[in-house]
Amino acid sequence: MKVTAKEQYGLRAAAELAQRYGQGPVSLNEVAEAQGISLAYLEQVIGSLRDAGLVISTRGVHGGYTLARSPAQITVGEVLCALEGDILPVQCVRHEDTQPCERGEICTARTVWEHVHHRLVDVLYGMTLADLHQGKHEISGTNYKGETK
Secondary structure, eight states: OOOOHHHHHHHHHHHHHHHTTTSOOBOHHHHHHHHTOOHHHHHHHHHHHHHTTSEEEEOSTTOEEEESSOGGGOBHHHHHHHHHSOSSOOGGGOTTOSSOOTTTTTOSSHHHHHHHHHHHHHHHHHOBHHHHHTTOOOOSSBOTTSOBO
C-alpha cells in the first residue's frame, strides 16, 4: 500500500483541526503554516474533506474550517477514504464490488489481500483524530516489525 501525499497532508490537516477543536474556525493559512503544507495544495485537500462531510467551512473575516464532529468521532480511516477512496484498492477485497474476481475461489493471493485489508481497516478505523492528538499510537498485538508483543 502506498500512502499518497494527499493522504499524508490531509491527515495532518485533519489532525491540526482536531488539536484546535472547540476554538472556532481555523484559517487554511494557519493550518498550512503549522503543518508545513503548501496553501495551494491544502486548498485541494480540504475540499475532499469538506465534500465527505468531515470538515465545515465558515465564510467571513473570522471564517475558516472546523471538524464537523468531535475528534473522538472521526477515524483515520474516514479521513483517508475521503481523500483517496478505498483503503486497499485490490478488486477482490472491495466490498462494494458486485461482481467478484473471476479467480476468487481459486486465487492463492486473495488470502493475503484479505488479511492485509482487515488489518488496515482494524487499525485505521480503530484510531481516531483524538487518539492522534493524545499521542495514542500504540497498536495492540504486534509491533511495527510485525513481532508479537
